[in-house]
Amino acid sequence: MSAPEAAAKPRVTFDRVSVEFPSKSGPMRVVEDVSYEILDREFVSVIGPSGCGKTTMLNMVAGFMQPTSGRVLLDGKPVGGPGPDRGVMFQEYGVFPWLTVRENIAFGLKLAANRSLAGERDAIVENYMRLMGLEAFADAWPRMLSGGMRQRLALARAYAIKPQFLLMDEPFGALDAQTRTAMQDLLLSVLAAEGKTVMLITHSVEEAIYLSNRVVVMSARPTRIREIVEVPFPYPRDESLHDTPAFGELRSHLRDLVMKEYAAQARQAVRLSD
Ligand SMILES: Nc1ncnc2c1ncn2[C@@H]1O[C@H](COP(=O)(O)OP(=O)(O)OP(=O)(O)O)[C@@H](O)[C@H]1O
Ligand SMILES: [Mg+2]
Known part of the structure; x- marks a missing residue:
């Protein structure tokens, strides 16, 4: 992978997007004018x-919900609903408990929208079971994992x-450090x-620095x-990037920004409880 060309088309456009959810004390504004x-x-x-409001923003790209105001565009058109062009990996895993490991991986490949992959289905399933180290559990149920x-x-x-488009919500959060690194490289x-x-x-x-072209804080x-x-x-990147001074500087800058936002959130919580 390399950085996209300067003239690359936008796939997703958040155009002055705001989201409110109803709450007992009236509408709660979650996303405020994001572009x-x-x-x-x-x-x-x-x-x-x-x-x-991160998952909320991803849900709009996935087509699970609409903004209260503003627009979320996919390839220039408002997102109408979910589609096979977008593979979503949910924060809480999103595996079906009633299907085995093998059947879970094959599930999407059996949907009509992915019929083009039918001939390769078994090979694809075997390949990803191997890459993820799950071959020995092919016929196990998710609750046994x-x-x-x-x-x-x-x-x-x-x-x-x-x-074509992966939407991933904390996909590596439940992994141990070694597996997490392996999954990032994969x-x-x-x-x-x-x-x-x-x-x-x-x-x-x-993780954000190691993998991304850009980080939205x-x-x-x-x-x-x-x-x-x-x-x-530049890509390809490897583990040694973590040890470079430039990586360290970016990490400090981003940590600082995120810590300030956690502090702001904590101050808000105190105000709300007054
Ligand atoms: N369907 C909903 N109805 C009402 N409130 C909601 C709904 N979905 C999310 N919220 C609220 O919107 C806010 C943002 O939720 P969201 O899941 O987008 O956060 P997040 O940034 O993904 O958080 P985390 O990092 O913990 O996953 C939260 O206060 C949540 O309670
Ligand atoms: Mg979330």
Whole structure:
């Protein structure tokens, strides 16, 4: 994977997007006037305090909900609903408990929208079971897996349908440090081979820098864009990037921004409880 061309088309446009949810004390504003674009083949990470509205923003791109005001465009058109062009990996894994490991991975490949992959189905399923280290559990049920294994299963499911656009909500959060690193590198190699656009929500500043072209830092709720940070490192990237001074500087800058937003959120909580 390489940085998208300067003239790359926007795949996603958030155009003055605001979201309100009803609450007992009236409408609660969660997203406040957010505008930015995700370009074709760009990897954008979104980082910000817990509860600020990150999943809400991803849900609008996935087509699960609409903004209260403003527009969310996919390839220039308002997002109408979910579609096979977008592979979504949910924060809480999104694996079906009533299907085995093998059946979960095959599930998306059996949908009509992915019929083009039918001939390759078995090979794709075997390949992703191997890449995720799940071969020995092919016929196991999700409840028999550890949390990290369920998360790897969810990754296998999302990659197997080869979507052009990956929407990933904290996909590596339940993994141990070694597996997390391996899964980040695997994602980079999938992207290098298949060329995708990615929107990734993460709480890890290191992960955001290591993987992304740009990092969107969101404020405390109602969430606004605090800063959009360009990550200047060329792809392919490898682990040693973490040890470079430039990585360290970017990490300090992003940590600082995120910590300020957590502090702002804590101050808000105190005000609300007064
Ligand atoms: N369907 C809904 N109805 C009402 N409130 C909602 C709904 N979905 C989300 N919220 C509220 O909107 C806010 C933002 O939620 P969201 O899930 O987008 O946060 P997040 O940034 O993804 O947090 P985390 O990092 O903890 O996953 C929260 O206060 C949440 O309670
Ligand atoms: Mg979330």
